[in-house]
Amino acid sequence: MIDNRSMIRTFLSRYIRNFDLKDDTDIFGGGLVNSLFAMQLIAFLEKEFSITIENTDLKLNNFRSVNAMASFIDTKA
Amino acid sequence: MQLSEKQKKDRLSFREFVDNEIIPNAGTYDREERLAGELIAKLAAQGYNGAVLPEKYDGRAMDFITYGLLNEELGRGCASVRGLVMMQNMVALTILKWGTEEQKERWLKRIASGETVAAFALTEPDFGSDAMHIETSITDEGDSAFIINGHKKWITLGQTADLFLVFGKRRGKLTAVLVEKDSPGFHRTAMGGLLGVRASMLAELHFDNCIVPQENVVGRPGFGFVPVGITALNLGRYSIAWGCVGIGQACLEACLDHTSKRKQFGDYLKNHQLIQEMIADMTVSLKAGRLLCYQAGHLHEEGDQNAIMEIMVAKYFTSKMAFSIANNAVQIHGAAGCGSDSPVQRHLRDAKIMEIIEGTSQIHQIKIADYAYKEQAD
Numbered sequence: 001m002i003d004n005r006s007m008i009r010t011f012l013s014r015y016i017r018n019f020d021l022k023d024d025t026d027i028f029g030g031g032l033v034n035s036l037f038a039m040q041l042i043a044f045l046e047k048e049f050s051i052t053i054e055n056t057d058l059k060l061n062n063f064r065s066v067n068a069m070a071s072f073i074d075t076k077a
Numbered sequence: 078m079q080l081s082e083k084q085k086k087d088r089l090s091f092r093e094f095v096d097n098e099i100i101p102n103a104g105t106y107d108r109e110e111r112l113a114g115e116l117i118a119k120l121a122a123q124g125y126n127g128a129v130l131p132e133k134y135d136g137r138a139m140d141f142i143t144y145g146l147l148n149e150e151l152g153r154g155c156a157s158v159r160g161l162v163m164m165q166n167m168v169a170l171t172i173l174k175w176g177t178e179e180q181k182e183r184w185l186k187r188i189a190s191g192e193t194v195a196a197f198a199l200t201e202p203d204f205g206s207d208a209m210h211i212e213t214s215i216t217d218e219g220d221s222a223f224i225i226n227g228h229k230k231w232i233t234l235g236q237t238a239d240l241f242l243v244f245g246k247r248r249g250k251l252t253a254v255l256v257e258k259d260s261p262g263f264h265r266t267a268m269g270g271l272l273g274v275r276a277s278m279l280a281e282l283h284f285d286n287c288i289v290p291q292e293n294v295v296g297r298p299g300f301g302f303v304p305v306g307i308t309a310l311n312l313g314r315y316s317i318a319w320g321c322v323g324i325g326q327a328c329l330e331a332c333l334d335h336t337s338k339r340k341q342f343g344d345y346l347k348n349h350q351l352i353q354e355m356i357a358d359m360t361v362s363l364k365a366g367r368l369l370c371y372q373a374g375h376l377h378e379e380g381d382q383n384a385i386m387e388i389m390v391a392k393y394f395t396s397k398m399a400f401s402i403a404n405n406a407v408q409i410h411g412a413a414g415c416g417s418d419s420p421v422q423r424h425l426r427d428a429k430i431m432e433i434i435e436g437t438s439q440i441h442q443i444k445i446a447d448y449a450y451k452e453q454a455d
Binding site: 040043 | 175176177209295296299300301303304306307308379380381382384385386444451454
């Protein structure tokens with residue numbers, strides 16, 4: 001069974017290439033992605049993990065890294 | 078693309094409304110550069126202003142394909158009317174997705190009913206495509222209020238809107254705030270004489286120490302701004318893409334009718350092969366554009382993350398397509414297509430605007446090229 005982190009890594013690898021992405025890499029702080037990506041990330045997380053991301057969830061710390069997203073998904077489950 | 082029976086029925090209903098209520102008046106709206114006041118009430122009564130809202134907020138709860146069909150029909154009639162409906166749904170959807178419960182309760186039913194006319198205020202005199210560098214400032218006034226200073230320009234419905242979703246910077250971070258028309262320090266000046274979408278009632282908005290409650294913030298500053306802005310723009314681009322299909326359809330229908338009635342050199346225009354070439358190109362590009370819209374709408378319904386880019390692909394293609402079709406439509410109509418009472422010249426002017434708003438074609442090309450490289454690598 002594919003775990004959440006693997007699914008997130010696979011998604012991110014489509015947008016972040018030629019970079020050794022670690023689970024704790026700050027993808028936003030490192031300038032690795034653009035603004036459209038943020039919306040695509042939200043669509044991905046909502047669909048793949050059957051969660052609804054709301055106003056109060058819009059904190060960078062929830063989406064900063066693979067680890068942050070995995071923890072965030074756990075809190076929404 | 079197979080439509081459901083309900084979608085077919087809705088499309089027919091949209092078409093009838095546009096034929097009866099919009100097309101007879103579209104030329105007047107264009108010449109007078111304003112939409113009739115009662116039109117907003119009629120659109121709201123049809124449920125169009127809250128098309129994407131759930132029934133809980135008195136919306137029509139349209140699926141994305143049905144919303145697209147609505148925008149095609151409205152676009153076929155009048156791009157300014159479509160823009161009005163687009164604007165209501167852009168702001169309503171943004172509040173629905175990212176607003177507080179208090180904001181939803183206060184505004185959504187009002188927008189759906191037409192009691193409140195909403196507008197989206199991002200563009201500034203010096204910043205359009207470069208939206209991340211807008212200069213409107215939002216500063217804290219104690220713990221409960223914001224003070225807004227800045228200048229917005231080219232704001233659709235700016236002359237008449239009651240509520241604005243205004244984008245600015247707070248502590249250097251992009252932030253979205255709802256501003257009511259009677260907020261202290263807010264005033265507006267009408268803009269006229271535009272090339273196209275002349276009935277959109279554009280205005281410049283001025284915020285001179287404009288005071289609004291901090292509870293009016295939508296989403297969150299910084300990272301939280303991005304989904305707010307893109308949720309609105311994404312729906313706007315989708316509406317424009319379908320609206321361009323409507324412009325193309327209107328021009329094609331006008332050309333089929335005109336070339337079947339007018340004779341030159343002893344034969345109907347439709348029997349001249351150079352006319353047939355233009356009709357064929359119109360038909361094919363229109364079908365291709367409509368299919369791109371269907372695909373984008375379907376992906377959005379599926380929650381696919383590629384929907385955002387597919388909407389950009391559709392908007393880019395259909396806006397170019399609409400301008401090309403309208404250009405050929407004026408050519409086919411000749412002098413008859415150049416008069417102020419000719420719908421095709423209005424469609425040509427409106428189509429040009431579609432290549433600029435909600436992201437220019439050039440911004441779309443940059444994003445689409447990047448998307449192509451990502452797709453190739455998959």
